[in-house]
Amino acid sequence: MGPMEWTGQVFADKPTVAVSTHIDAKPDTVWELVTDIYLMPRLSSELQEVAWLDGATEPAIGRRFTGRNRHQAIGEWKSVSTIVEADAPNRFAWAVGDPEFPSSLWRFSIRDEAQGCTLEQWMQLGPGPSGLSSAIDAMPDKEQTLVFVRLREFEAAIQVNLAAIKDLAERGA
Numbered sequence: 001m002g003p004m005e006w007t008g009q010v011f012a013d014k015p016t017v018a019v020s021t022h023i024d025a026k027p028d029t030v031w032e033l034v035t036d037i038y039l040m041p042r043l044s045s046e047l048q049e050v051a052w053l054d055g056a057t058e059p060a061i062g063r064r065f066t067g068r069n070r071h072q073a074i075g076e077w078k079s080v081s082t083i084v085e086a087d088a089p090n091r092f093a094w095a096v097g098d099p100e101f102p103s104s105l106w107r108f109s110i111r112d113e114a115q116g117c118t119l120e121q122w123m124q125l126g127p128g129p130s131g132l133s134s135a136i137d138a139m140p141d142k143e144q145t146l147v148f149v150r151l152r153e154f155e156a157a158i159q160v161n162l163a164a165i166k167d168l169a170e171r172g173a
Contacts, residue, residue, distance in 0.1 A: 031089035
């Protein structure tokens with residue numbers, strides 16, 4: 001899949017990005033990887049560390065975890081995410097911030113196929129405010145560019161995530 005095309009979207013559009021890859025492994029194997037919140041900081045240049053909250057140790061709807069992030073243009077911040085989907089081994093999703101009005105939504109979808117499975121990682125900006133909102137407030141004339149650049153960053157990061165998950169799943173399969 002080539003790089004994202006310019007869409008001219010603004011934050012209020014709740015813009016999304018999705019990338020998928022074929023993995024030569026069973027959906028259960030991939031599910032174990034994508035629901036391991038401790039794996040994600042190892043794959044991400046932005047997500048630094050995570051921890052379960054409220055005594056949780058595994059994913060289920062309503063369970064929460066913290067994340068500490070770092071981005072050269074935005075700085076450092078912490079967030080709380082709430083799991084909003086946990087349909088093993090098909091869909092795992094979480095809302096960052098207020099689950100009713102999240103700053104972003106993230107989802108892994110696993111589709112079983114005759115040979116292995118397809119893994120998609122999807123994310124949506126908004127509708128709730130985020131670090132990007134502050135940049136937009138400071139430079140409203142650049143909103144479309146800021147949204148596009150951030151989505152391209154997420155797209156590149158998701159491609160790295162999927163390649164690493166594919167490698168781990170196929171080596172472990």
